[in-house]
Amino acid sequence: MISFFRPEIDVMTGYIPGEQPKRDSKIIKLNSNENPYPPSPKVKDVLHNFDWEWLRRYPDSSATEFRHAVSEVLDIPANWIIVGNGSDEVLNLVIRACTDSGRKVVYPMPTYVLYRTLVEIQPAQRVEIDYSQDYKLPIEELVKVNGAITFIATPNSPSGHIVPIEDLRELASRLSGVLVIDEAYVDFATDDALSLVKEFDNVISIRTLSKGYSLAGIRLGFGIANPKLLQGLYKIKDSYNIDAIACAIGTAAIRDQSYKKNNANKVKASREKLAIALEELGFKVWKSQTNFLLVKPPFDNAEYLYSNLKEKGILIRYFKQEGLEDKLRISIGTEEENKVLVAALIRAMNEIL
Numbered sequence: 001m002i003s004f005f006r007p008e009i010d011v012m013t014g015y016i017p018g019e020q021p022k023r024d025s026k027i028i029k030l031n032s033n034e035n036p037y038p039p040s041p042k043v044k045d046v047l048h049n050f051d052w053e054w055l056r057r058y059p060d061s062s063a064t065e066f067r068h069a070v071s072e073v074l075d076i077p078a079n080w081i082i083v084g085n086g087s088d089e090v091l092n093l094v095i096r097a098c099t100d101s102g103r104k105v106v107y108p109m110p111t112y113v114l115y116r117t118l119v120e121i122q123p124a125q126r127v128e129i130d131y132s133q134d135y136k137l138p139i140e141e142l143v144k145v146n147g148a149i150t151f152i153a154t155p156n157s158p159s160g161h162i163v164p165i166e167d168l169r170e171l172a173s174r175l176s177g178v179l180v181i182d183e184a185y186v187d188f189a190t191d192d193a194l195s196l197v198k199e200f201d202n203v204i205s206i207r208t209l210s211k212g213y214s215l216a217g218i219r220l221g222f223g224i225a226n227p228k229l230l231q232g233l234y235k236i237k238d239s240y241n242i243d244a245i246a247c248a249i250g251t252a253a254i255r256d257q258s259y260k261k262n263n264a265n266k267v268k269a270s271r272e273k274l275a276i277a278l279e280e281l282g283f284k285v286w287k288s289q290t291n292f293l294l295v296k297p298p299f300d301n302a303e304y305l306y307s308n309l310k311e312k313g314i315l316i317r318y319f320k321q322e323g324l325e326d327k328l329r330i331s332i333g334t335e336e337e338n339k340v341l342v343a344a345l346i347r348a349m350n351e352i353l
């Protein structure tokens with residue numbers, strides 16, 4: 001059969017997002033690393049008072065109001081910021097601006113699955129390097145590839161580990177291409193890579209409001225880099241990629257740092273509690289600086305536990321992927337949800353014994 005598509009599109013699989021149950025269903029959703037708490041009450045005020053008549057106009061093409069809020073909160077000039085329809089869009093802009101069939105895109109595995117999807121769409125060479133068991137950054141191998149783009153998610157998904165800043169600094173200094181530091185989980189971590197953006201003109205830090213700010217539903221993320229690096233990304237982005245409502249909501253949310261920090265603290269406390277509870281059940285639990293845990297069940301039955309929990313109305317993430325077949329990724333829920341999860345895991349494990 002003749003295809004309508006480019007060969008790259010014919011052979012690719014496409015990204016498979018975590019399942020999204022209907023809004024009112026009783027399902028406990030711990031599969032997409034969403035925040036278990038609602039967004040800032042300031043968001044509610046913005047929605048309530050939003051001047052709906054203005055929606056007839058196109059929105060501000062560079063989300064100026066939001067960029068200025070980010071600028072104040074992170075103490076970085078507003079022209080060092082580019083805003084995306086989710087941080088996924090910013091990742092996509094980097095890929096589209098920097099790749100061609102002769103250029104390499106490299107990242108350590110396992111990591112955020114979308115990097116592979118985005119590269120597969122392009123004519124570009126994909127190079128994947130395995131993390132060792134202890135998730136130490138394979139600096140030498142990454143430098144040897146010297147990709148047009150190197151992606152590092154830190155803290156990483158699905159492992160939850162953070163890459164030490166000195167490792168990132170060494171990598172940035174030895175690469176000639178762009179180093180993308182994907183900091184989607186920075187709000188739950190002990191450190192961030194913002195200083196490297198100021199030190200190196202080939203580094204872009206990517207942030208999102210989806211996780212720390214409980215705003216996955218509005219699709220808002222941003223990149224921080226030297227204006228020289230942002231210039232190419234601004235050229236290719238859709239003119240009106242951020243809608244007026246998202247811009248207003250995001251501005252209110254990012255200004256409410258105390259609310260965000262308070263929620264992050266709750267999530268971190270629950271994370272440590274859940275880690276202990278799962279260890280007591282015999283799970284191996286990786287140290288996490290995120291809002292999820294990577295765990296390995298005591299018996300080799302990760303996929304079974306995933307399906308069994310799904311039948312019990314609890315969604316967690318199972319990746320049928322090399323190195324992850326025996327593991328599960330569990331987003332941190334509310335205290336109540338985590339209790340229900342642990343009880344369900346105990347039942348699921350008893351059902352097979």
Ligand SMILES: *Cc1c(COP(=O)(O)O)cnc(C)c1O
Pocket residue numbers: 033085086087088089112153156157182184207208209210211216219220221
């Ligand atoms: C969730 C996630 C993103 C996507 O964030 P959006 O802003 O919702 O597009 C990006 N990178 C990593 C590593 C993530 O886990």
